[in-house]
Amino acid sequence: MWLWFYKLASPPYAYAVAGKLRPWLLWSAIALMIVAAYGGLVIAPPDYQQKDAFRIIYVHVPAATMSLSVYVVLAVAAGIGVIWRIKLAHAVAAACAPIGAWFTVLALATGSIWGKPMWGTWWEWDPRLTSELIQLFLYLGYMALRSSFDDTQRADRASAILAIVGVVNVPVVKYSVIWWNSLHQGPSISKLGAPSITSDMLWPLLTMMLAFMLYFAAVLCDRIRSEILKRERNASWLSSVMSTRGAEA
């Protein structure tokens, strides 16, 4: 049962699988994004209070969700790498960090663009925003620690510990809305029973979230492949892969 897991942990196999998956993930992500953007920008009715300005949530909410979930993926990959000593898991963690950091930047940027007309300021020192900013600092710290080691294996394990320690912060971010009762509106999708958003507004949002996830997976495949290339640059399987490709081309 675990065979696929061990198989996936071998760099040549993972390199091939990531290469095969990437186009599927990328094209389905793009297709879903187009559908969701049409649904969100054209079909969905304007909000009764925020008018058309609310439509930025179709980027903001998926980006914010991804900024947290990418970190969880990163920490889980780092944990797997530490516990089972799988080098590929460390490569996944390393590949996650810059993507997650950009999702966080996107969430902060769209949030502040939305905040200007709604709250009247670009930035509000609200706990929710602040903890998203802390999330960005965590990503930056993780990448800074990783780059400060010359030896990849030590960088892997040291940054894995930081990632696991930092994952404690994710629930703090998640529940800060409830704890500090802030300016930021509470969650409106996941409320059990009755979501406080109409289905015309909701389905594009959920589709967009799915599209962001697929997009993340596609970019992750790319980055994993380049991580593998970097780490295995002296391996013999790689030169044989490269030479067969050269022969085909």
Added chain:
Amino acid sequence: MAQLLAGGTAVREPGLLQIAGLIAARELRLAVRHWDQVAQPLIFFVVVTTLFPLAISPSLRELRNISPGVVWVAAMLASLLSLESLFRPDVEDGTIEQWALSGQPLPLMLLSKTVTHWLLAGLPLVIMAPVVGTALGMPMSVWPVLAGSLALGTGCLSLLGGIGAALTVAVRRGSVLLALLVLPLEMPVLIFGARAVDLAMHGEAVAGPLNLLAAVLLLCLALAPFAMSAAMRISIE
């Protein structure tokens, strides 16, 4: 049998408390012999808080509003500054390598070292804070809350910082990196701590943030030693 020396005298394996005690005693002895180095973060704490009246305004009325935050931020920076010396000298002269090889639990040894470090770096801040707070216009009624929140908070800072210090101890010029790693992790502590003092200044109930601080401290106390020891083993290999 392995515990018998050639002379035939039985050597008792040291117990866990004894190990912790030995390390704490060593740290305290070292600190007494270099007391000027121990005093540096405390002096830093006072100097930083002096900057705020100079930069903002000498009026106590204005300073009073920001005093909880000022004292807390200064304490956090002072604690960060003292982390630099937490493991570095002992890693450089090979002491911690010997600890790791000794077969005794490394998490316990590092915990004992960190707790002693808190006694030398955190506790002076707790004692000094009411004086600094009063200079910034804090009413005397806030003293217990200020000292209490800092006592819980600096403990968290020492333990969280210990993880960062263990991770960065082998890195060249690691002090900026240490700040970059540790400060984001410490922010919830700052939020709870400064909030407790702020609530106390407005005469409101402070149990909530103090309880959260205590919870963070317990969590750190339970988990940080293992993270520290894992990080240390990577740093000294």
